[in-house]
Amino acid sequence: MSEPAVLTEQSACELTLDNLWQTSEGQRVLSCMQCGMCAGTCPYGDVMDYPPRRIIGMLREGQLEEVLKSQSLLNCVACYACMAKCPRGIRLTEVLLPLVKEQTFAQLPEVPAELQKALQNTLRYGNPMGESPRKRIEWIKTAGVPIRIFQQDPRPADVLWFVECYTSYHPRGQDNSRATARLFHALGIDFAILGNEEKCAGECARLLGEAGLFDTLTDYNKVLLQKYRFNRIVTSGAHAYDAFKYQYAPQGFDYEVHHTTPFLFRHLDKLKPKLTKKLNYTVTYHDSCCLGRHNGFYDEPRALLQAIPGVKLVEMTHNRINAICCGGGGGGMWLDTYYKAKGYERLSERRIQEAIATGADVLAVSCPYEVSRFEDALKVFGADKRMKVRDIVELLAESMEA
Amino acid sequence: MNILVLLKMVPDVVEELEVGPDGKSLDTSFLRTILNERDDHALEQALLLKDRLGGKITVLALDAPDMDDVLFTALAKGADRAVKITGAPEGLTTHGAARLCAQAIAGGPGLLPADLVLTGVQALDDLDGLAAPLLAQQLGFAYVGVVTGVTADGPNATVIKEYAGGVRGEFAVRLPAVLGVQAAEKPPRYVPVAKVRAVMKAQKIETVPAPAEAGAALVEVRQMAKPVVSSHAEMLEGSPEEIAGKLCELLAKRGLL
Amino acid sequence: MPANIWVLAEAWRGQISETTLEVLALGREVAGQLGAPLEAVLLGHNAKPLAASLGAADNVLYADHAALADLTPEAGAAALVQLIKERQPQAVLVPSTNLSMDIGALAAAQLQAAFVGGCKDLKADAGTLVAQCVVYGGKLEAAVAATTTPALFGVLPGSRPADAGRSGNVPAVADVAVTLPEAKVKFNRYLEPDAGDVDITQQDVLVAVGRGIQTKDNMELAESLAAALGGAVCGSRPVIDQGWLALSRQVGKSGMQVKPKLYIMLGISGAPEHVEGIKGAQLIVAVNTDATAPVFNVAHYGVVGDALEIAPALTDAVKAKKG
Numbered sequence: 010m011s012e013p014a015v016l017t018e019q020s021a022c023e024l025t026l027d028n029l030w031q032t033s034e035g036q037r038v039l040s041c042m043q044c045g046m047c048a049g050t051c052p053y054g055d056v057m058d059y060p061p062r063r064i065i066g067m068l069r070e071g072q073l074e075e076v077l078k079s080q081s082l083l084n085c086v087a088c089y090a091c092m093a094k095c096p097r098g099i100r101l102t103e104v105l106l107p108l109v110k111e112q113t114f115a116q117l118p119e120v121p122a123e124l125q126k127a128l129q130n131t132l133r134y135g136n137p138m139g140e141s142p143r144k145r146i147e148w149i150k151t152a153g154v155p156i157r158i159f160q161q162d163p164r165p166a167d168v169l170w171f172v173e174c175y176t177s178y179h180p181r182g183q184d185n186s187r188a189t190a191r192l193f194h195a196l197g198i199d200f201a202i203l204g205n206e207e208k209c210a211g212e213c214a215r216l217l218g219e220a221g222l223f224d225t226l227t228d229y230n231k232v233l234l235q236k237y238r239f240n241r242i243v244t245s246g247a248h249a250y251d252a253f254k255y256q257y258a259p260q261g262f263d264y265e266v267h268h269t270t271p272f273l274f275r276h277l278d279k280l281k282p283k284l285t286k287k288l289n290y291t292v293t294y295h296d297s298c299c300l301g302r303h304n305g306f307y308d309e310p311r312a313l314l315q316a317i318p319g320v321k322l323v324e325m326t327h328n329r330i331n332a333i334c335c336g337g338g339g340g341g342m343w344l345d346t347y348y349k350a351k352g353y354e355r356l357s358e359r360r361i362q363e364a365i366a367t368g369a370d371v372l373a374v375s376c377p378y379e380v381s382r383f384e385d386a387l388k389v390f391g392a393d394k395r396m397k398v399r400d401i402v403e404l405l406a407e408s409m410e411a
Numbered sequence: 412m413n414i415l416v417l418l419k420m421v422p423d424v425v426e427e428l429e430v431g432p433d434g435k436s437l438d439t440s441f442l443r444t445i446l447n448e449r450d451d452h453a454l455e456q457a458l459l460l461k462d463r464l465g466g467k468i469t470v471l472a473l474d475a476p477d478m479d480d481v482l483f484t485a486l487a488k489g490a491d492r493a494v495k496i497t498g499a500p501e502g503l504t505t506h507g508a509a510r511l512c513a514q515a516i517a518g519g520p521g522l523l524p525a526d527l528v529l530t531g532v533q534a535l536d537d538l539d540g541l542a543a544p545l546l547a548q549q550l551g552f553a554y555v556g557v558v559t560g561v562t563a564d565g566p567n568a569t570v571i572k573e574y575a576g577g578v579r580g581e582f583a584v585r586l587p588a589v590l591g592v593q594a595a596e597k598p599p600r601y602v603p604v605a606k607v608r609a610v611m612k613a614q615k616i617e618t619v620p621a622p623a624e625a626g627a628a629l630v631e632v633r634q635m636a637k638p639v640v641s642s643h644a645e646m647l648e649g650s651p652e653e654i655a656g657k658l659c660e661l662l663a664k665r666g667l668l
Numbered sequence: 669m670p671a672n673i674w675v676l677a678e679a680w681r682g683q684i685s686e687t688t689l690e691v692l693a694l695g696r697e698v699a700g701q702l703g704a705p706l707e708a709v710l711l712g713h714n715a716k717p718l719a720a721s722l723g724a725a726d727n728v729l730y731a732d733h734a735a736l737a738d739l740t741p742e743a744g745a746a747a748l749v750q751l752i753k754e755r756q757p758q759a760v761l762v763p764s765t766n767l768s769m770d771i772g773a774l775a776a777a778q779l780q781a782a783f784v785g786g787c788k789d790l791k792a793d794a795g796t797l798v799a800q801c802v803v804y805g806g807k808l809e810a811a812v813a814a815t816t817t818p819a820l821f822g823v824l825p826g827s828r829p830a831d832a833g834r835s836g837n838v839p840a841v842a843d844v845a846v847t848l849p850e851a852k853v854k855f856n857r858y859l860e861p862d863a864g865d866v867d868i869t870q871q872d873v874l875v876a877v878g879r880g881i882q883t884k885d886n887m888e889l890a891e892s893l894a895a896a897l898g899g900a901v902c903g904s905r906p907v908i909d910q911g912w913l914a915l916s917r918q919v920g921k922s923g924m925q926v927k928p929k930l931y932i933m934l935g936i937s938g939a940p941e942h943v944e945g946i947k948g949a950q951l952i953v954a955v956n957t958d959a960t961a962p963v964f965n966v967a968h969y970g971v972v973g974d975a976l977e978i979a980p981a982l983t984d985a986v987k988a989k990k991g
Contacts, residue, residue, distance in 0.1 A: 111605070120601040122910055123883045132604060133445075134425065141426050143441065180974070221605025346885040388980070427960065428807045435810070506782070533769075535804050538812055539782045541773040544741070548777035553852035554741055556770040557922070569856070573922045574680070574766050577861030577915040582740060585852045591770070593922070594909050629782035629819075633798065634811040638962065644954060644970030651981035654971055658953065659985045661969065665951065667873070667897070667930050668989055 023259075026073070026108050037099045041065045047091030047101060052334055052356050057081040061091045061101050064109060073109070080117070082110045083347065086356065087216040087339025089302040093330055102216070102339075103255065103303075110218030127343040128214060132222055135208030136174040137343065145172075146204045148183040154194040158204035165238035168193075168200035169264075171253075173246030174209050175377035181384070182377045188406035189245055189269055195283055195409060196276050200243070206233055210249035215256070217340030223256075231262055241265040243272050245402075247299035247376040248338065254304075268300060270375045270401055274309035277316055284408040287319035292404070293369040294322065295360065295383070296332035297376035310375050313401055317408045325363040333360045337378030361386035365396060372398045412466030412563060414457045415522060416490070417512055417530035417542065418482070420444035420475045424535065435632045446481045449531020455595035456561055457529050458489050464563055467491045469522060471515070473499050473508055473621075480607075482616050487607040488600060492617065494519065499621035503628075506540040510626030513549035519619050525587055527568065532556045532591030539629040543591030553584050556591030670704040670795075671758035671817075676748065677710045677722055678768050681858075684721045686925075687763040687825045689833030692724040694790055694823060695761050696833070701792035704758065708839070711747050713737035716841065723837030729755075731846045740853040744771035747846040749778045754844075757818055759797055761790070764822035766922060772820045782814040785822035786940065797821070805939040806962030825921075825944040864916030866900045873899025874928045874949075876919060877907050878942070880935015880956060880975050884912045889979040890934055896986040902926065904942040920945035932982075934975035938963025955979070 029035040041062075048060035058081045059067070067076050076082075085106055092102040099105065114120070120128075130139035149156045157166065170193070175182035193200050208226055215223035242264045244250050250268040257264070273280060292314055300306040307329045314320055327333050336345075336356030345355060361383055364372045372383055380398050387393040399407075422428060422437060423445040429438040457468050469492040470485040472478050482493040496515050503511065516522045528550070530543050547554035559579065560571035568584045573593055584590075647654050662668045675695040678685040692708065699706035708725035710718065713736050719728040729751060735743040748771060752760065762772030764785060776783035788809075789800040799821055801810045814821075868874060875894040881887060887901070894901045903913040904920060919926055920942040927948030934955050936942060943966050946952065954967035955975045964970040971978055 111603070114603055115606070119597075122598065125601040126882075128601065128604075139425065143426065219604060221603055221608050224608070225604055346883040349885055422804055424805050424807055428804055430808065437808075533785070537785050538801065538803070538810065539784060539814070540776055541769075541783065541785065544745075544770070544774035544777045548774065554770075554774055555853055556741060556773070557766040570853075571859065572766070572770075574858075575922060576924055577918060577922070579859040579861075580738070581856040581859060583854045583856055588852070593766075594905075598909060627815075629814060629816050630784055631813045631815055632810050633813060635803070635808055636810075638802075638806065638809045638965055640965040642965070644952075644964045644967040646964070646970045646972065651973065651977045652985070654973070654978060655981040655985035658969070658982055659989045662897075662930065662986075663989060665929075667951070668986065 024104060024108060026112065029108070034100055034104055037097050038065055038105060039069065040097050041099060042097070044096060046094045046096065050090045050094050052088060052090065052359070053084040053086070053353065056351070056353055057084050061106065065099070065105075068109070073112070076109065077112050077116050080113070082106065082113045083340075083344060084353070085110070085339055086334050086336050086341035087213070088298045088334030090334070093302040107216055107218055107220065111220050114218045121344060121347040123346050124340055124343040128219055128222060131209050131211065131214060132225065136178055137209065138174065138178050140178050142205050142208075145177045145207060146202075148177060148186050149190070152187045152190045154190050156190055157201040159201045159237045160204050160206055162201070163237055166199050166201040167240050168198055169237065169239040169242045170200045170202050171210070171242055171244035171246065171249055172202055172207060173244060173249050173377065176245040177207070179377070179381065181380045185245060185377060185380070185400045185402055188400070188402040191406050191409065192273060192280070192402060196279055201237070201239070203233065210246065210252040212248035212252040212256070213339060213342070215252070216338065227257065227260075231257075231260075234262060234264075241267065243267045243269055245269050245377065247297050251299050251303060268306070270300060270313065271306050271309045273402070273405065274313055277312065280405070281316045284317050284405065286408045286410050288317055288404065288408055289319040290371045291321045291323055291369045292371045292373050293325055293364055293367045294373045295325070295335070295364065295379060296329055297374065297379060298332070298334050298338055300375055301332055302330055310373070310401055313405065314373055317404055320404070323367045323369055325367055327363060333363070335360060335376075335379045335382045337382050342378055355386065357382040357386040358389055361390060361392070365390060365392050370396060371404070372396055373401055373404060374398060375401050412460060412464050412527070413525045414460060414466060414468045415516065415525045415528045416450070416454050416457045416468060416470045416485070417528065417546070418450045418454065418470055418472040418485070419447050419508065419534060419542070420478060420481070421447045421535045430635050430637070435635045437635070444475065444477055447531050447534040449533060449592060451599045452595040453529040453531050453592040454485055454488070454490070455597065455599040456592050457527075458600065459596055460527070460561060460563065461489060469494060471512065471522070472496070473503070473512065479616060483611050483614070484602060484607050486614050487602045487610040494522070494617045494619060496621050497618045500625055503625055504539045504630065505534070505537045505542055506545060506629050507626040509540065509542040509545035510549060511621055513546050514622040514624070515619055516546070517550065518622060520617065526563065527561070527586065528552065528589040529592055530589070532558065532593050538632065541591065543589050547589035550587075550589065553586070553588035554591070555582055555584060555588065557593045558590045559594045560596050561590060670702050671756055672705045672707050673699040673702065674757040674760040675706065675708050675725060676760060676762045676768055676772065677708045678763050678765065679710060679712045679715045679718045680767055684718050685763065685765070686830045687765055688722075689724070689830040690825060690828045691761050691763050691823045691833070692722065693828035693830070693832035696724050698761075698790055698792060698797065702795070707757070709748065709751060711736045711739060711744055719841045720838055723835035723839045724833045725839055727840040727842060729844045730841050731844050733846055733848055735848050735851060738855040740851065740855055741770035741774050742853050743848055743851065745774035745778060746848050748775040750846050751844060752779060752818055759818055760820045761823050762820055764824050769822055772822055776820045779818065781816045782819045783822060784812055784814055784819060787821050787823045788827055790821055790823070802940050805937065807960070824940055826947045861915045864914050866917070868900055868902045868917055868919065869924050869926050871900045871926070872929045873897045874902050874926060874930070875899060875932045875934065876902050876904065876936060877913075877934050878904040878936030879906045881907065882935070882976070884910070886976055887912055889976060889983070893932065893979050893983045893986070896983045896990070897930070899928070899930070904936050933963060933967065934979055936963055937961045938966050
């Protein structure tokens with residue numbers, strides 16, 4: 010029941026609401042026993058007119074129109090809680106909900122302005138911030154270690170490091186990238202990045218129902234990936250990891266793909282002796298939805314943290330499969346204003362209270378969205394002096410300073 | 412209600428704009444173009460009118476890089492027809508392009524009669540005129556610019572025009588008319604990418620050859636450069652907290668705190 | 669004697685606009701450079717007394733017509749075109765405001781003359797007028813000469829100080845007749861902005877927000893800063909278009925002219941349409957993520973950074989300082 014759902018059959022891209030019942034996923038949906046595990050575990054389940062359970066019920070009755078007219082599904086932040094708990098293994102977050110969301114979107118009288126901007130920016134500039142593609146590698150100037158860009162030096166590399174958007178453009182994301190670069194360098198990894206050619210992998214757009222945008226980005230990325238030679242993809246983006254592993258692979262773009270956190274775990278033997286600086290932090294780790302519930306990487310991040318001298322780990326009330334999403338996935342990153350207008354609590358604020366309650370000095374994370382969301386949430390509670398938010402790679406790099 | 416919407420592409424200022432080697436035009440190596448924002452509003456206003464009153468919208472544009480994407484997007488949003496004028500000379504100014512478009516409209520395939528011609532009141536790269544009044548004069552239509560609202564009723568339209576200080580004026584306009592749109596009554600709508608992709612497969616952009624004579628450029632650009640500023644802001648650096656501290660000092664010294 | 673330089677005066681709702689005086693000042697300079705007379709053209713109805721303010725010109729041509737009260741672009745253009753055809757000035761300087769830009773551009777279209785918009789300066793160069801134009805939202809400027817005579821120039825507010833266009837002179841005023849075609853456009857009424865709780869034109873401290881504020885949610889950051897400083901929030905056009913601020917809070921071409929002691933700009937690029945509303949601001953501090961944003965040419969102090977970080981930091985610092 011707690012096994013992460015693993016893709017064995019049709020990719021999400023091949024499924025539509027029309028052909029659903031002819032597929033094995035459709036058979037699973039038909040086998041739903043309306044147990045309510047999904048609705049019960051959904052962090053926004055109490056404010057949805059149609060939580061997943063009801064959506065399936067109405068879908069089976071051919072009454073989807075009503076669901077589509079309600080804007081319930083805009084409240085889904087694609088946190089994988091429902092999918093991870095479903096006793097039938099229905100691929101809710103990954104497959105069914107995006108299909109329903111796509112139709113919801115098509116009928117929305119007005120798309121919330123912030124979300125609209127993010128989607129338009131992603132289509133046009135390859136990143137939701139709307140920054141020029143030419144600024145995507147600004148951060149490497151201050152990385153402190155050499156970083157090879159395929160476009161300038163197209164020799165093969167062992168690792169294609171797919172940096173992603175927040176980690177390229179957002180100041181706190183750039184901290185993450187610089188730390189990662191230093192770690193890769195220290196480990197002697199032979200890597201190169203796509204630089205200004207890189208565009209968003211588009212997984213969050215896909216999860217929120219913008220399949221067309223995802224397809225456009227995939228078309229572009231497929232061409233781009235074939236230009237260069239590399240053995241594996243390592244990405245800083247947890248959602249990008251999912252895109253490459255579950256959406257690109259069934260389309261014939263089957264690369265060995267890693268997220269930086271489990272990737273660094275595989276190199277822990279080599280990394281550990283370099284972690285020389287004692288950090289003396291009490292750290293609580295927030296399991297990110299993609300790495301945790303969707304892919305089962307619960308132990309690896311913790312092992313990395315515990316390898317840092319002076320770090321003491323404490324757990325929040327909800328951890329591992331039960332972790333509470335930061336609210337950024339599936340479009341949530343750009344719907345805060347919309348949620349606020351409806352009077353919902355931000356999930357990042359709900360979660361940060363648990364973090365603060367542990368008394369830890371540091372909240373460790375492993376997904377780029379989480380840093381800014383949790384830092385904002387700390388300010389809301391006036392706790393930003395007491396606790397800081399750091400990605401695991403930042404902590405590792407900090408411990409590596411001589 | 413038969414509405415024409417004239418669209419054009421302008422340099423995208425999100426990218427760095429550099430002056431080309433001739434010293435009087437844009438360096439095109441990294442130039443990207445984007446739909447003129449005021450034209451996007453003109454399209455939205457047309458769509459709102461169609462939503463409310465029914466009718467048909469034709470979007471019209473001079474051929475340009477990335478123009479097709481914009482025209483397909485307009486069709487996906489609800490425009491009925493897209494017409495692209497091909498073969499026009501390069502480097503037309505606003506005056507030249509507007510004269511050409513007016514002729515294309517007058518002589519074009521079923522574009523007239525039109526009740527309304529909507530286009531942005533101005534664009535970032537206008538140098539020798541504004542498109543809307545040029546079109547109005549050439550077509551012999553009524554004209555109002557800086558428009559932020561339109562309703563229509565039979566042979567007349569009620570048009571809202573902006574002045575300064577938040578004051579607006581309401582005008583009764585005898586159709587047909589050209590309106591220079593400043594802002595639509597609502598921000599431009601979103602259309603899912605899948606819908607645009609579907610439109611690209613299912614619908615076609617019509618093309619018409621450009622009329623032989625384009626309008627001349629009525630200006631000569633002697634030089635183009637980054638603004639020479641007599642003063643530039645004194646820049647403050649540091650962390651947000653450090654900057655805040657410095658600003659507070661400044662403000663306190665001037666008795667503003 | 670070279671042909672005249674004209675300034676199209678704006679008489680709107682019973683007043684000559686400040687921009688008219690600025691353009692008169694510029695016109696005076698240009699006419700002087702060319703050795704040409706400077707005339708002001710005043711279009712209106714029962715508005716002749718207003719001509720007295722136009723003393724910076726050598727004389728005033730006043731056209732009175734019922735249709736020129738609350739004039740439509742068509743009426744204004746028709747009158748201007750007639751006068752230009754009769755009297756053949758070499759250039760007409762038109763205030764680049766929502767009111768007059770329309771008239772100037774339509775008149776130019778009817779005359780097949782250039783309408784050179786976005787002029788921040790104008791001068792004679794070997795007998796030809798060359799305009800310094802703001803293009804691409806202020807990111808670049810172009811030196812532009814018109815190839816038609818007459819040529820019309822749309823002059824941005826702020827080209828010269830209004831005071832330089834004020835004069836104690838009482839100009840000679842000539843009544844000129846215009847016949848206007850049957851109107852296709854008729855003025856109905858003015859729509860006043862909602863009173864709103866705050867008159868931003870009277871505030872000493874304003875915190876202005878632009879696109880860089882990103883979401884309605886983040887407006888709180890501006891509100892907090894304004895409250896800490898004892899001021900009010902205003903905005904550039906995109907923020908008003910989105911409905912995050914009332915029309916009465918808009919600063920710029922279609923909004924208010926403000927003269928605060930302190931004007932803090934958060935996430936505003938500095939395009940001319942906004943900047944023209946803050947000519948009277950005494951101390952301007954701008955925050956923008958783009959180091960090349962034109963706003964840094966206007967501000968006294970600048971920060972290349974994220975307004976969403978700077979604003980709260982500044983709010984905290986101000987509160988701490990005030991105690």
